[in-house]
Amino acid sequence: xxxxxRTHDQAGPxxxxxxxxxxxxYFAPVFWIVLTAFKTRADALAIPPKLVFAPTLxxxxxxxxxxxxxxxxxxxxxxxxxxxxxFIAGSSVLLALIIGTLAAYAFSxxxxxxxDTYLFVILSTRMLPPIVVIIPIFLVFRLTGLSxxxxxxxxxxxxxxxxxxxxxxxxxxxxxxPEVEDSxxxxxxxxxxxxxxxxxxxxxxxxxxxxxxxxxxTWNEFIFxxxxxxxxxxxxxxAIASTIGGEIGVDWGKLSAMVSLFLIPVFIVxxxxxxxxxxxxxxxxxxx
Amino acid sequence: xxxxxxxxxxxxxxxxCSKPMEKAVNQATLPPKLPPAFERKVEVRGFLQWINAPERxxxxxxxxxxxxxFLINILPLLWSFGLSFFNYRANRLTAPKxxxxxxxxxxxxxxxxxxxxxxxxxxxxxxVALQLLIGFGLALLFAKKFPMRRLALMFVLTPMMLSFxxxxxFFKLFYDPTLGMLSWFISLFTGxxxxxxxxxAGAIAGIVIADAWMWSPFxxxxxxAGLVSVPGYLYEAAEIDRAPSWKRFRTIxxxxxxxxxxxxxxxxxxxxxxxxxxVFLITEGGPGSTTETIxxxxxxxxxxxxxxxxxxxxxxxxxxxxxxxxxxxxxxxxQRNASEGV
Numbered sequence: 001x002x003x004x005x006r007t008h009d010q011a012g013p014x015x016x017x018x019x020x021x022x023x024x025x026y027f028a029p030v031f032w033i034v035l036t037a038f039k040t041r042a043d044a045l046a047i048p049p050k051l052v053f054a055p056t057l058x059x060x061x062x063x064x065x066x067x068x069x070x071x072x073x074x075x076x077x078x079x080x081x082x083x084x085x086x087f088i089a090g091s092s093v094l095l096a097l098i099i100g101t102l103a104a105y106a107f108s109x110x111x112x113x114x115x116d117t118y119l120f121v122i123l124s125t126r127m128l129p130p131i132v133v134i135i136p137i138f139l140v141f142r143l144t145g146l147s148x149x150x151x152x153x154x155x156x157x158x159x160x161x162x163x164x165x166x167x168x169x170x171x172x173x174x175x176x177x178p179e180v181e182d183s184x185x186x187x188x189x190x191x192x193x194x195x196x197x198x199x200x201x202x203x204x205x206x207x208x209x210x211x212x213x214x215x216x217x218t219w220n221e222f223i224f225x226x227x228x229x230x231x232x233x234x235x236x237x238x239a240i241a242s243t244i245g246g247e248i249g250v251d252w253g254k255l256s257a258m259v260s261l262f263l264i265p266v267f268i269v270x271x272x273x274x275x276x277x278x279x280x281x282x283x284x285x286x287x288x
Numbered sequence: 289x290x291x292x293x294x295x296x297x298x299x300x301x302x303x304x305c306s307k308p309m310e311k312a313v314n315q316a317t318l319p320p321k322l323p324p325a326f327e328r329k330v331e332v333r334g335f336l337q338w339i340n341a342p343e344r345x346x347x348x349x350x351x352x353x354x355x356x357x358f359l360i361n362i363l364p365l366l367w368s369f370g371l372s373f374f375n376y377r378a379n380r381l382t383a384p385k386x387x388x389x390x391x392x393x394x395x396x397x398x399x400x401x402x403x404x405x406x407x408x409x410x411x412x413x414x415x416v417a418l419q420l421l422i423g424f425g426l427a428l429l430f431a432k433k434f435p436m437r438r439l440a441l442m443f444v445l446t447p448m449m450l451s452f453x454x455x456x457x458f459f460k461l462f463y464d465p466t467l468g469m470l471s472w473f474i475s476l477f478t479g480x481x482x483x484x485x486x487x488x489a490g491a492i493a494g495i496v497i498a499d500a501w502m503w504s505p506f507x508x509x510x511x512x513a514g515l516v517s518v519p520g521y522l523y524e525a526a527e528i529d530r531a532p533s534w535k536r537f538r539t540i541x542x543x544x545x546x547x548x549x550x551x552x553x554x555x556x557x558x559x560x561x562x563x564x565x566x567v568f569l570i571t572e573g574g575p576g577s578t579t580e581t582i583x584x585x586x587x588x589x590x591x592x593x594x595x596x597x598x599x600x601x602x603x604x605x606x607x608x609x610x611x612x613x614x615x616x617x618x619x620x621x622x623q624r625n626a627s628e629g630v
Contacts (some may be wrong), residue, residue: 009431009432009433010432010433010434011432011433011434011519015429015434016434016435019429019430019434019437019440021441022426022444022590023440023441023443023444026426026443026444026447027293027444027446028449029447029458029459029462029501030446030447030458032458032461032462032469033454033457033461034456036461044467046467047313047467047472048472049467049469049472050426054331057619090363090382099352099353099356099557100353101314101352102349102350102352103350103352103353103354105349106345106346106347106348106349106350107346109346110345110346110349112346112347112350118350118354119616121362121619122353122357123614123618124610124611124614125361125362125365127608127610127611127614128361128564128607128610129561129562129564129581129583129586129587129603129607130564130585131369131562131599131603131606132364132365132600132603132604132606132607133360133361133364133365134590134594135364135371135590135599135600135603136363136364136367136371136530136600137360137364137366138364138591139378139596140364140367152441154479155360158356158360159356159359159360159361160360162353162356162357162360163357164355167381188362191342191345196502199387199500200516200538200616203400207492214619216449218449219451220451220452220453220619221451222451222452222453222565223564223565223568223587227591229501233421235495237452237453239479239568239613240453240454240457241453241456244457244460245458245568250410252398252461252467255457256461257452257456258456259454260455262451263450263454263611266446266450266451267344267442269447269449270445270446271442273437274438274441274442274445277445277509278510278513280508281509282551282555283616285551285618285621286510286513286548286621
């Protein structure tokens with residue numbers, strides 16, 4: 001797989017120093033939120049901002065175990081929102097991956113008449129501003145009672161992840177050597193077993209990268225979730241956003257704790273997928 | 289997989305086989321007419337064979353995907369296109385009336401819409417320019433190997449993987465007049481707290497900084513891919529020719545990065561043009577409506593003022609711009625792939 005940024009040139013000490021310095025400065029906003037999550041309320045509000053303080057786990061405890069009467073997102077609600085986010089993202093990505101991989105294989109191996117047009121339309125549906133689809137979707141969901149249901153939002157996210165899955169998987173299938181499949185065909189394998197036994201095992205890494213990227217995109221999605229989930233199906237981004245509405249009384253410690261927890265999967269994925277990042281963020285259009 | 293493979297030997301399986309030779313042979317060995325009890329079964333099986341035929345393989349595989357996309361993306365798209373010609377309001381029960389292009393002409397003649405377009409243009413151009421600049425700089429800095437480069441790269445690349453919600457929260461805290469680092473830092477000089485988001489220009493700057501922070505790594509990633517693809521012997525040759533460093537950059541490095549830079553520019557322009565989340569969460573379009581982008585205005589029209597049809601028309605105007613930019617993007621991708629034999 002193309003790594004995108006592997007190099008053999010060695011950097012000098014000056015460049016190394018500056019690269020690290022810039023890297024740390026760049027990461028500072030994230031670092032600051034994580035620090036704030038470990039601060040007591042007094043430390044979080046301190047001016048000038050405190051870099052050295054006695055860390056506490058109170059904020060995390062508050063996020064998960066405190067039931068609040070002021071309508072803040074705490075206690076059992078948080079468990080529900082995290083579970084919702086995971087369930088909705090997981091099922092929609094699985095669906096999109098199955099349907100998308102089949103289509104991607106076809107687009108790569110059995111070009112249809114007007115293949116490029118199909119692919120263009122598919123990419124366009126991914127590029128289109130959410131506001132264009134959200135109005136009619138909102139009306140349909142309201143009409144059919146899908147608004148606030150799991151099925152509704154999962155279907156919607158499946159449609160949202162499908163173009164991404166198709167383009168990503170197509171780029172992986174395009175990278176394979178078709179002669180391997182041809183020789184299997186010569187030996188008498190049918191199309192389906194060529195697909196299942198020869199092509200698919202070769203793109204395992206691609207399947208993993210595609211699903212993880214789609215998971216992150218869905219995990220992060222905000223506007224559809226804002227308009228189309230109900231109290232029972234609310235996802236974490238909407239829950240977080242609802243706590244910053246009012247200017248006064250934002251509990252930064254608790255909010256930071258929740259954001260930090262929300263970010264953990266994203267950190268792990270970014271680190272693990274570094275070599276596929278380029279392909280992932282460009283929907284497979286740029287491979288190297 | 290799900291369908292019977294074409295190799296299962298059963299006389300009915302071969303009927304639909306495309307090879308004319310086998311077809312002829314099988315037809316000859318088949319009884320001229322099947323007993324009525326089998327007809328239905330054969331019909332179903334025959335259909336499966338028909339659909340599984342090799343010449344239909346591509347179409348069969350893409351059908352589920354296209355059907356899903358049609359249902360979830362294209363159909364709503366057509367619906368809102370239809371809506372944009374009516375005077376429908378989602379909160380009223382009166383039957384919508386057809387009014388042709390009135391929504392479009394109204395919007396085009398509306399100063400508020402043009403103001404939003406200017407705001408969006410301002411945010412897009414300054415943010416994308418900043419992203420290209422910072423991204424290019426970062427790429428140059430990270431183009432060589434150094435200890436724990438992978439970890440340092442993760443620090444820089446993580447922002448673009450974060451959700452808009454968390455980025456908005458980082459920057460809201462950062463800009464906060466009483467708690468924020470920015471306000472504290474400025475108060476060291478002025479002695480007063482500083483509310484960046486309170487002035488129109490400040491609010492725009494606040495959004496642009498957050499957006500550029502989040503997406504400069506994207507540009508960096510693309511440029512980095514170009515930088516490391518430059519073959520080393522070119523630099524060696526330049527060394528021998530004693531080419532000055534700016535010339536080396538212009539004639540060797542830049543050509544390798546050019547197309548990727550263009551792709552980054554287009555991609556980021558498309559994405560920033562539709563910006564909704566970040567602006568909505570950081571400033572909610574305020575103060576007043578000075579940071580209201582076109583996407584936020586469409587959202588307000590649709591979901592706060594319930595002028596559903598007008599919102600659809602405006603959404604279509606956004607879509608038009610996005611589609612034009614997307615086709616240019618794909619054109620560049622194709623050119624690049626053709627020239628590099630990818």
